[in-house]
Amino acid sequence: MWIDTHCHLDAREFGGESLRVAADAAAAGVSMIVIPAIDVGNFDAVAQLGAGAPNACYALGIHPICVPAATDDHLVALRQRVAAAMSDPRFVAIGEVGLDFFLPHLAEPAMREKQIRFFREQLKIAREFGLPILTHVRKSQDQVLKHIRQIPPAGGIAHAFNGSFQQAQGYLDLGFKLGFGGNLTFTRALQIRRLAEQLPLSGIVMETDAPDIAPQWVHPGVNTPRQVPAIGAALAQLRGIGVDEVRDVTTANAHVVMPRLAALMPPGADG
Template identity: 70%
Template structure:
């Protein structure tokens, strides 16, 4: 069994909700036992919740993505805290996310917007800490900065989504109780650093993800990624490491359940 630890199943690229549910079912047929759907903005909190309840192999996280921070207001954080408090009674709610910092997109790199991103990240890390929840972190061109705030605030672990840092940064995230997310990028032969990380990092530190509809693997690119591809991505990871796919499936599933205890409880129910 595989777990897709990061999939935007509600994305408009997939069509309507019926299409998203069909993709979740397709993934289940291909051995994907669970898909974690992170929110990106307060407006889609109810959407990811509803989708997770309609797909038998889905769960969800709540958070405000850094790309949505420019249009967010401080009241959204109060709304999020209340939504998380309510969601704690929902077994399908498993994490805070997607949150983080994006210092790749030029507009988000302007000083005022960097400061706003940091404010929203820190406040969401505090929500995670206060409720004992792991975080799903967007860390594009911001590995050390996200790590600094994680260390200072101390959430209950998490996942560094689409990890593409150094081995030293990887170890720092591992020391902070994080797992490292790998997806379609590792299937491209030109992605030398990601492939080295995927091959050489401890298997106990790795989870697999699609980030669908984005980060399509090489055999799908430039098409739309889907959660069903996580099994093939996992097989590519196994090949890079010289391991068998069943071994990698078991290990990455265990890792995902370890870092998201509410997901473990959900799947054990």
């Protein structure tokens, strides 16, 4: 079975049909979908989907794009919610957190500093509770790595990885896995395809980032978690190996980096 390690199942693009989308993915062989939060306003939504879909679990965090409107009270609320969620087996990670210096308003000095402060505070929460993180990284690979080294969580996933081989090794050395999805299906995405082909398979997990980052055959439509097996097949073709190997290894990798997710899986679900 496959795992989608990053899917915004609560997104409005799914038109209120998120449970049907999850069931459709399950029918396609996706045994688990990890749903990251983006701010305090959707903590309830991701937790409810984690409870409502048999093949879903969730993470809690404040996304860097949401940092401009966030306050210190939101960090307090996050920590309190994480503490309460530790008794919920469907809660598996801190995320989506990180740094985004791509968008102009986020790259301004004051906002860069606020993002860094929020990221570091969320790293502290992850470390306090022994949780992995799901990172958002745009034009900030080295900065994200720097702060992870200074406040190391219990591993994590570099979501939608698109850095250098050296940066990839930096994440792997810190116990992270690297998320690959629909981008690798585009022949023009030369760097992502080189990374997906040449990085050790033991360091890769599958993701969709649905409803975004649709694979070539869906673009520009709405991406869904049922695309994971086909994206995995594209990865297998790039690497010249069998699809079953990609499925089994990437599923095992997700279990390693998110132990609470592994505890949810029925025996034999990684095959």
